[in-house]
Amino acid sequence: QLSAVSKPRASVNLPQVKDRVVGPQRALIYDTTLRDGTQGEGISMSVEDKLSVFDQLVDFGFDYVEGGWPGSNPKDKAFFDRCLTMPDIHRDKLVAFGSTRRKFTKVEDDKQVEALITSGARSVCLVAKASLSQVENILGATAEEGLLMISDTVSYLVSQNVKVFVDLEHYFDGYLESPDYASSLVEACCSAGASSIVLCDTNGGTLPWDLEEMTRAAVAHPVVVENDVTVGVHCHNDIGMAVANSLAAVKGGAGLVQGCVNGVGERTGNADIVSIIGTLALKMGTALSDGVETENLTSLSRFVDEVLNRSPDQAQPYVGSAAFAHKGGLHVSAMEKDPTSYQHIDPALVGNIRRTVISELSGRMNIVQRLKEIGVDGNEEEGENKDWLNERATAILTRVKKLESIGYTFEGADASVKLMMLHATKRYCPPFRVLDYSATVFDQFIDSASRVLYKKKKSAGVGVNAASDSLDEGERATARATVKVQSLYEKEWIVDDPEHDGSVEKVERLEVADGNGPVDALALALKRALEPSYPFLSKVQLTDYKVRILDNEAATEAATRVLIEFTETETNRKWNTVSVDRNVISASLNALVDGYEYALLEHETFCMLCPADYDDSESGLGGWE
Template sequence: MAGAERPKILAEGRPVRPYDPDSLHVYDTTLRDGTQQEGLSLSVGDKLAVARHLDDLGVGFIEGGWPGSNPKDAEFFTRARGELNLTTAVLTAFGATRRAGRAAADDPQVAALRDAGTSVVCLVAKSDLRHVERALRTTPAENLAMIRDTVAHLRAEGKRVFVDAEHFFDGHRVYPDYALEVVSVAAEAGAEVVVLCDTNGGMLPTRIGAVVADVLAATGARLGIHCHDDADCAVANTLVAVEAGVTHVQGTANGYGERCGNANLLSVIAGLETKLDRAVLPPGRLRELVRVSHAIDEVTNSVPDPHRPYVGASAFAHKAGLHASAVKVDPDLYQHIDPAVVGSDMRMLVSELAGRATIELKGRELGLDLSNQREALGRVVDLVKEREAAGYVYEAAEASFELLLRDEVTGRQRFYTLESWRVIVEQRPGGEVASEATVKLTSHGERHVATAEGNGPVNALDTALRNALEKAYPGLADLDLVDYKVRILDGKQGTGAVTRVLLGTSDGRERWDTIGVDENIIAASWAALEDAVDYGLRRQGESPDPVAP
């Protein structure tokens, strides 16, 4: 409507409702449920490190593990008492109800929970009648007694008790009366929260919302939600459950978990704060979301997924030229929130779709004001399109693009003049295949010839180039080649096909990626290697060769 004031995207990260950690619990289960992910294994030290990162973020509860189930978790709780100084989060111990036919006070598993040193205990209880009869192999009445007795015993020991109603939504679909009775019994015995679990991860948001409303109306209990992601709906299901009335959400950092993972608690937090106006973190902590996500990936030795909502490297990346033009006018037009709210930044991706607006915004990211450089912008746009048609992919090699941009706009400063390079690959007696490279260049008025062997032609070239430059630029010793990818662009041409090489290089603090394309794989590798070295020396603030062309 003409003249109407358009609402702004949340910019400061502070929702309308004031922060009250008890009004909506944020409960992290990375250290227990998240570690069930295939290929993910954490030492006790790793678990302590993850807990500290979660506390820095400001979550309310951290589930440390199952103290009665394995020595590692028992050690974690022992060390946590002396080493974890949590400022926001409350450490929680997880375990099961007493066994059938045994008093809660005499059950070793319950005793382990009591003695774990936590003020909060979370119990898992069967709420699907089929699991009670076929998995627990006990009667419906005994299962209810197990829940009632264990909750009451731990409450008498001074513990706050949460109950995870396992397989609740599947059980409610088949035997709703029994599932509701489990919730009522747990609440009446003293459970502070009863958590409805979509353990198989197959529910859809409409079902979640309807069932939560039904349970609230039938029991009046304080409810929580715990969703798995097998139907790709875990985050949506969690947010819908909050809208339906739950006041306790569970999930894992980065969505770790068995099979398809758990609800990504970081996405849930961002959704609650920016979409539902629920302040679930202390003021200012939402801006730590990206940092904490990456820090936990580092501890767990996981590769960050660039496409994760809110925290991924591509979450606020723009590629299409039309998008870039609009973003230049008003970033809100193609972004659902201000990236700064979660500690991220808008990124412009350079590709054959790029126009002048994309290049100008990318230059701004790099500290170059291109607003009055129309001719240079036009040259860069044409050059990018020409090179991408030949096989270059600059969105995957931003360091190479920056060098290209500076070359066209300000004149690229070079650190040496290449005379030639050569690689010899030979099979020696005994079957050993050896690679030897020679690089000839001039830098700062001196000619250098360096020869090196390597475990492959690219490694040999890399070493020879470093050896040739080490006198002029000793800082090259701090750069490491950390990734090398080769792709054949047209397999139909067989061994004569064009090859694309992507190199990843690191100085121990940051990584940059460069690219080379050629019919000769070694020539493509050399082009990427030259860019990697040039970019690294520029980052180090080295002086270029004043006579290099």
């Protein structure tokens, strides 16, 4: 008997993606970021935030955008009120969410239903319970009253010229519990005039193949067919299946998919509509509305994260910064030969980019790729040596592996990677060098209670520290640093200047600064010494500083890794640098130097090519490889 492994396999002959249509020809996309998305822990949006996200979603081409629940809170009500005052808003796409009438009340008297009408939205989405046990146990109603709550509310809203979607919460669990009750619900919605019924995997625990079958049954329900009602789907991600389930529903015939941008939402979130759109359009051949361009997915995803103040998920399918980042040496080498070898699509199709990550798992091709990305292709440098690029890449690779073995990690420090590579090319000359530096801590041991007294004394104006012009009044300086730098360019020698003759004059500056600690003092002194030559640095700020001890056993003898994040204040552009040393101060200084050097390099106000009279034996290239 053949084992599973050695059994001959039938050859798989899938049609080309573009020729393969799975499920209906078209699907409508319905966003609920502004409603179910805000049910995610830690997510909160102001009215302005909601309005700006609404605009982006409409521009992207969503068919429907749920704006919130006007009967829930003043902010959601204000959102709909604001929409009413905006003549240009796409009211045809705006949906207000709310519940059916409460049990044993008249729909005309129900405050929630009234809030939906006064919201002014032309479309409304009602949540209705589709599980008989929940109708009985949670609502405390009978099966009959559960059905009447829905049909009364739908027909009332339809009579008010409102288009109605019904979100059947717990539909799949309810169907398994009582298919007859689920069927009566579908009938109640459709007969009362709902345009769409949305089957919800509210607890997020359904499996795709089951969900597909149950969707297929709903789509084939005679009353759905007869009334031409669109069947939609709404999935949660409790077992990590929300996207798979949404797609399975489309395969089963659903013509509308709900989801949230970046998968935000209650508990583990909703189905990520970004992945859904990417897969429907690029893998399933499903037509989406005119105007939807998958190329805009990455910017949409980043925009929403920005508004929600969330760090983007780097591993997010399609749009994450790592979605097309290649780290393993074998992968990068193969990608060079065939770009489909480790990518399921061209990243440009979703507005993303391919990247090469540098680390100890790199091979030579990772380095060659990155050198090319930063504009070093070897053509200028090779001269006599035709293999210049490969030799340089091999030398850099050896260095990367050696440095990572002592604690560097280049993945989080792109700026340091770029500088390391440039330093390894003969044409580059750093704009400045640190000639020497010192840092001292001058503090007395004071217990925390006395420190409070000390501060009080200072604020009464007694004995303010004269050296400390960089600290807030009343604070004590605890550290002082000096830095002596040699800058190679002054403002007036900037390359754009037609008078510039390519020569270099070295300017030395020694600066001192006090800070809240030695690193703060060093950063201030270094910036002070550089700013007269490079005023652009006034716009650069340190925004994060992380220290990690690499060998816990060795305690204070251990190597220390410092990672620093810098931000350019005008553009909010960020970059990161890394350095490792036994001495935390040296590691910090090196990471600071990289950060400022990178800022200047990117700002491109000076030439990074070696000037004619620059002695490159001084450029720091020597001998590290």
